[in-house]
Amino acid sequence: MLRPGLASGRRRPSLAWVGTLPFFAYTILFLFLPAGEVLVGALKSVHGGWTIGNVQQLFHHPYIDAYKTSIEVSVVTALLGAVAGLAIAYAAIRDGTPRWIRSLLTTFSGVAANFGGIPLAMAFVATLGTIGIATQFMQNQLHINIWQGYQLFTKTGVEVVYMYFQLPLMILVIAPAVDGLRREWREAASNLGASSWQFWRYVGIPVLMPSILGATILLFGNAFAAYATAYSLTSGTVNLVPILIGAYYQGNVLDNPHLAQALAFGMFVVLAVMMLLYIPLQRRAARWAK
Amino acid sequence: MGEVRSRRFIAPSAVVWLALGCAYFFLPLLATLLFSLKSAQTGKCCSIASYTWVVHNGQFWHTLRLSFLLALETIAVSLALFVPTIYWVHLKVPRLRPVVAFLALIPFVVPPIVMVVGLLNFYRGAPSWFYGKPWGFLVAAYVILAFPYMFFALDAGFRAIDVHTLTEASQSLGASWPTTLVKVILPNIRAAALAASFLTLAIVMGEFTIANLSAFHTFPLFLQYVNETQAYPAAALTLLSFGITWAAMLSLLFVGGRRRAAQPVAAVR
Numbered sequence: 001m002l003r004p005g006l007a008s009g010r011r012r013p014s015l016a017w018v019g020t021l022p023f024f025a026y027t028i029l030f031l032f033l034p035a036g037e038v039l040v041g042a043l044k045s046v047h048g049g050w051t052i053g054n055v056q057q058l059f060h061h062p063y064i065d066a067y068k069t070s071i072e073v074s075v076v077t078a079l080l081g082a083v084a085g086l087a088i089a090y091a092a093i094r095d096g097t098p099r100w101i102r103s104l105l106t107t108f109s110g111v112a113a114n115f116g117g118i119p120l121a122m123a124f125v126a127t128l129g130t131i132g133i134a135t136q137f138m139q140n141q142l143h144i145n146i147w148q149g150y151q152l153f154t155k156t157g158v159e160v161v162y163m164y165f166q167l168p169l170m171i172l173v174i175a176p177a178v179d180g181l182r183r184e185w186r187e188a189a190s191n192l193g194a195s196s197w198q199f200w201r202y203v204g205i206p207v208l209m210p211s212i213l214g215a216t217i218l219l220f221g222n223a224f225a226a227y228a229t230a231y232s233l234t235s236g237t238v239n240l241v242p243i244l245i246g247a248y249y250q251g252n253v254l255d256n257p258h259l260a261q262a263l264a265f266g267m268f269v270v271l272a273v274m275m276l277l278y279i280p281l282q283r284r285a286a287r288w289a290k
Numbered sequence: 291m292g293e294v295r296s297r298r299f300i301a302p303s304a305v306v307w308l309a310l311g312c313a314y315f316f317l318p319l320l321a322t323l324l325f326s327l328k329s330a331q332t333g334k335c336c337s338i339a340s341y342t343w344v345v346h347n348g349q350f351w352h353t354l355r356l357s358f359l360l361a362l363e364t365i366a367v368s369l370a371l372f373v374p375t376i377y378w379v380h381l382k383v384p385r386l387r388p389v390v391a392f393l394a395l396i397p398f399v400v401p402p403i404v405m406v407v408g409l410l411n412f413y414r415g416a417p418s419w420f421y422g423k424p425w426g427f428l429v430a431a432y433v434i435l436a437f438p439y440m441f442f443a444l445d446a447g448f449r450a451i452d453v454h455t456l457t458e459a460s461q462s463l464g465a466s467w468p469t470t471l472v473k474v475i476l477p478n479i480r481a482a483a484l485a486a487s488f489l490t491l492a493i494v495m496g497e498f499t500i501a502n503l504s505a506f507h508t509f510p511l512f513l514q515y516v517n518e519t520q521a522y523p524a525a526a527l528t529l530l531s532f533g534i535t536w537a538a539m540l541s542l543l544f545v546g547g548r549r550r551a552a553q554p555v556a557a558v559r
Contacts, residue, residue, distance in 0.1 A: 016382035020390065023375040027393050030430050034408030035400065041411055088311040091304035098300070101308065111539045112315055115532060116559035117498050118513045122528040123318040125517070126325035133321035165559060167314065225401030226559035228498035232514055242403040242499075249410065249503040261411065264404040271399055 038268070041261035054262035062239070063263065069155060070224055070241045071270070077162040078219035082212060084163075085170025086178070092171075093178050106175065109168035116165045117228035124161045124233065128152050158230045158238055162223050169222060170215055177211035177285065210284035217278045221271055241267055319532070326525035340526040349512055350527070357509035360424055361494035364432040365487045371433065372440045373483065377475055380453045387445075394441030397434055402499040405431065410504060424506040431500050432493065439489040447482025451475075484545040492538040496531070 045051040057063060091097065092105045115123075127134045130149035138144045151157055181204060189199040205212075227242035236243050241263055248260040329337035344350055379387050397405070409431055413421050420426035456478065460470040476483070498510040513531060516524045 014383075016378070017386060019378035019382065020375050020386055023371055023390065024393075026371055026433070030409070030434050031393075031396060031400075031405075034405065034412040036408075037412040038404060038408040084307075084310075087307045091301075091307035091311075094301060094304060096300045097304050097308075105308075105311075107540075107543060108315060110543070111536055114492055114496075114535050114539055117496050118510050118517060119496075119528040119531040119535075120318075122513070122517050122524050123322045123532075125521070126525045126528070127318045127321035131521075133324050134317065164314070164318065167311065171311075221399075222559070225403070227401075227403045228502075228510070229559055231498075231502075232517055235518070242401070245403055245407060246499075246503055249407075257411075260407055264407040267401060268399075268404050271401065275399055 035268075038261050038264050041258050042265040044258050046256050046258065054256070054258045055265070057259065058262055058266050063244070063259075066239050066241045066244045066263075067266065067270075069239050073155060073159055073162065073240065074220045074223040077159050077166045077223045078216050080159075081163060081166030081170045081219050082174075082216040085167050085215075086174055086208075086212060088167070089171045089175045089178050093175065095183075102175075105171065109171040112168040113165050113172060116226070118232045120161060120164055121229050121232035124152060124157070124164075128157070128160065153234050153237070155238055158233060158240075161229055161233055162226065165229075166219050166223065170219060173215040173218060174208075174211060177208055177215075181207065210281045210287075214278055214281040214285055217274050217281070221274055224267070224271065224274075319529075322525045322528050322532075326522060326529060328522050330520075330522050340522040343520070343523045344526050344530070347523075349515075353507060353509045353512040356424065356507070357495050360428060360432065360508065361491045363425060363429050364436060364494050365490050367429060368433050368436045368440045368490060369483060369487070372444050372486075373476065373479070374471060376441070376444050376448050377453065377471060380448045381457060391441060391445070394437045397437045402431075402435065402497070403503070405434065406500040406503045409500075424501075424508070427504060428501060428506050428508070431504075432490075432497065435493055435497065435500075436486075436490040439493070440486045443482045443486035443489065444479065447479035450482075451478045481545050485542050488538045488542040488545070492535055495534050495538070 042054055043050055043052065045053060058067070088105070092102045124132075126132055128147065128149065129135065129152050132149060132152075135147060135149040138147060152160070185203055185207075186199060189203055194202070225242070227240075227246060230238050230240055231243055231246060234243075236247060245260050245263050245267075248257070324335065326340050327336045327338070328334060329339060375390065379390055409427070413427065415421075420430075453475070456474050457470055460474040465474065496510060497508070498514065501508040501511055502514075509531075513524070513527055516527055
């Protein structure tokens with residue numbers, strides 16, 4: 001097809017982009033200007049001048065601890081989610097598993113990955129809380145007392161609950177890559193005398209690695225950005241960065257409003273670094289996809 | 291020797307993993323159901339008092355209605371913003387498609403908690419019909435949250451149809467731009483628009499972060515209030531809320547056919 005500009009015989013500067021103005025205007029008004037406000041606010045002092053004091057404070061107690069806890073929770077749930085999610089996805093896709101299990105798992109994962117926030121926290125309170133059904137069952141019927149229920153309202157509990165949306169997200173993201181492991185590779189390895197372990201060590205895992213790492217980064221970001229679940233579960237007592245930011249806007253702590261903006265800016269930096277790691281991994285993962 | 295025999299039966303390790311996954315998905319739901327049936331007086335099964343409490347609670351209906359109307363408004367604004375934009379980009383300025391795609395993806399990288407800090411600070415002092423009302427401030431933020439879902443669903447919809455031919459056919463029959471868009475294009479991307487709408491509905495009905503920080507009492511805030519005060523009715527409400535997500539996601543699969551799986555909605559966490 002000819003380019004529209006040439007078809008008319010002469011080239012006029014096209015004004016067609018004007019049609020996209022409302023979209024760009026909306027993006028600037030409600031995305032870029034507020035985002036800019038976070039950056040500018042992070043660099044302003046309470047007296048109105050410029051300062052890097054707010055950002056410097058992020059590296060000191062208690063703010064650095066919040067970042068540490070946030071990153072720890074995100075890393076732990078991302079790694080556990082990645083390993084268990086991969087195992088479940090492979091179990092559903094591998095030879096011998098009926099086809100309907102695979103489609104059922106994808107559907108359930110789609111729903112479960114969307115089940116977050118306040119209802120999710122309550123569901124776990126009802127299950128593993130102090131008077132939760134599973135806690136009571138373990139104590140009264142099985143006489144196991146390792147889980148008392150109060151642990152649910154600490155960092156450990158937050159990690160247990162986050163797994164509920166991390167696992168299905170991993171399954172959704174990694175399933176297409178696991179699908180891409182071709183049967184012929186397994187057969188070729190086997191014909192050359194490789195054991196199942198050797199197949200995974202030298203073929204399976206190396207091929208899947210970029211996809212696994214990419215998915216793990218997605219899971220990290222997923223947990224790092226979460227607010228509602230942890231807030232509801234611990235009544236805002238767990239020391240995560242989003243909880244700290246939220247506490248300021250509910251008028252509890254911090255006398256310097258720019259500190260909340262600096263905290264938000266710090267979150268954005270962590271996620272941006274993760275994104276920069278994600279893009280090249282995505283490219284490598286695409287190499288084996290067909 | 292040396293050949294991989296096709297498994298006739300499911301592998302034992304696969305059974306273990308699938309059972310573990312299954313238990314993790316369903317145990318909390320089952321426990322919530324049993325919990326919601328406990329009686330507040332005796333702490334024993336079974337009573338439907340929690341459900342009666344929910345149904346007779348005025349705040350429940352009020353906040354549910356508010357969140358639903360906010361979802362409808364968000365869907366309307368998002369569709370009005372995205373359908374003409376993506377149509378125009380596909381028809382006239384395909385060069386801009388990567389730019390629009392990039393912008394639509396940004397909300398994936400910016401967590402709602404960061405977004406709301408920016409919005410609250412930037413629009414402080416804005417007229418109260420905008421800043422002080424959920425119909426203004428919250429919907430403006432929710433449209434941004436819906437960006438990625440709207441773009442991907444609609445863009446896929448537009449790629450599946452021949453925009454040029456449809457537009458030329460419509461205009462050679464004398465239709466104006468608005469008529470073309472509403473009567474010709476929209477019916478052809480109906481499935482994509484519905485899919486995007488259901489995702490947006492799920493986001494808005496569950497969104498807590500932005501509503502909490504800007505202090506608008508939507509359905510998730512009511513849920514949190516009940517969580518803090520009434521354990522058994524909270525379990526009943528949780529199941530109900532899960533039902534809403536479930537319905538939205540299954541409708542999505544239904545209108546979207548088998549082509550795509552439901553995408554995760556990061557915003558509700």
